[in-house]
Amino acid sequence: MQNITNLVQDAAKKLLEDKTVDLVVGFSGGSLPLRSTPCFIRTPEDTAKLVWDLSCENNLANYLRKKNQKIGVVAKGCDTRSIVALIKENQIDRDKVYIIGVPCSGMVDRNKVEQLLEGKELLEITRDGDTLALKGKGFSKTAGISELLHNSCRSCGHPNPVLFDQMIGEPVAAGEVDTFADITEMEAKAAADRRAFFTDQFSKCIRCYACRNACPMCYCEECFVDCSTPEWIGKTIDPQDSMLFQIGRVFHLAGRCVDCGACERACPMGINLTLLNRKLVKDVKDLFGAEAGLSLDDKAVLDTFAPDDPQPFLVKE
């Protein structure tokens, strides 16, 4: 990872020195263990702040929309998929973005770390090959990195950048083909059980909208949930309203969600958001054989019509 960090720094430095870009968006070391933070680099000297590690979890495509400057961005597989999807939606001008692609072997989920440490505070981490040593006041635990990765990373089928101007490091092998086992398991449950599960999840929601704001594809100037005339959904923390908000959000992301997991990572309350998102990702894949953000050449799936599209809602002739 140190090696990748150096390569990212070198690449960013060169881009700023030869004025290919005005700004590089990447990650720098954060203020907490396992917490790298998005950073904005404007001078060649500042590129020394850039890092690449197991906690570069934010989707940086979020910072690229409607910018006038030429921006270099350090992008994982999922970030590049979001960039592709946003280019197709005219939110990013391809000519104004320089993509420093970084193959990604997954990011560590702090919620899983918290679970492992049973609420005790993490103060220091050290990496030894495939394991992490997690230390705090009076304790030390080791865990395999693969066990601690975000679920979205564990099921990620596109860890390598799908679009880039420059690739850093070697491509990594994609994991096993995503079978959507989590979704089929949920689909198999009775409706009442599903409702009970999601009601429990959304009873935790504080309506901070971190999920929406962390999502690169949620860029409406006025979100339906904020609108008060008409008031599409209630503004309180009633779990039914919070659930309706999330279901509405997920439908708006049908065929657009790249399954990066940024929404769930951003949630301070640890709500399982990927199940709803991935249900739509799975449906779009099953019905139309499409995955969002993989190629600039095809049209966005809900932007096209083919006579043989599945139309189970039509009256049979």
Added chain:
Amino acid sequence: MIISKKDIPAFLDGLMAEYRVFAPVKTGTYTMFQQLKAGAEAVLDYSNTKIPPKGILFPQSEKLFTYSLTGEGAKVEEVIDAAQSVVFGIRPCDARSIALLDNVFNNDKYQDPYYLTRRANTVLVGVGCNDPCSTCFCASVGSGPFDTAGLDLLLVDTGEAYVVETVSEKGRELAAKAGLTAAGDAAQAAAARVKEEAAVTSAVSTDGLKAKLDVNFYDGIWDLIHEKCLGCGACTYSCPTCHCFDIVDDATGTDGCRIRNWDSCMFPLFTMHGSGHNPRTSGKERYRNRVMHKFKYFVDNFEAVACVGCGRCINNCPVNLDIREVLADIRGSEARLDK
């Protein structure tokens, strides 16, 4: 006074006969203040709850009154919650935040009956922090791990028992009602030792901060500070001193109610005028307001910073925008009014 740790569940069960009792309860990987169903649910060896307990006095969604249209006309009924409550196990930072909120909900311009009725009927029993987290910076904002501001009773963990300090008359009454016994000299000495040893490791300097904020409204630093902010409300809703709200009506047919919900200055709609004009057009203005409100406007109005150093905004921010770094950056910046 003193209470043995093993007696806490029974003590809480006893209180529950007379009061609604709120205490930290384990929910998944974190703790949250909840109304107890049994004393044994309370968890006291927690670092801090995910979301502050301010919602017990100032709920996130609160019904102010109900209304209905009948044959005789419109009927309006105010909803005032006057139930007796105990908040047990609140941390000193959170109790201090309630003392700060008192300024907002009870001043010479406005008295909020909803908050004040709850406040008058609530006893705050705090637990000092023997082992503050790495993100706790209470000592830098006029508080500390055994601060008694806002509290009625303070419990000091001495291992097997809590030594109980009386802070207010309300606290004295509760302790007398519960029949707590006096603490011996050895227990008192142990409590004093614990207080001495508790160390807050994180520090933020606020020296000269206010003077800088007084003049740097137009400073270029605001263009950079907010840059990674996503504009969500995770910091606001996890902040014990944030208190802005929005009022909405929820009505069906001829019946409805008026509700106030927590609101966040990080949202674009927060300052959206009816005309469509928005004076805070971008994240820059919104984040500046967040800092200004806590470290300048609140100081101007009430002579205290509206931050208790609980560190929740640091832990809950999805992009690790750390208020300690923000304040350090502002203090380090050259501030001029005319920029």
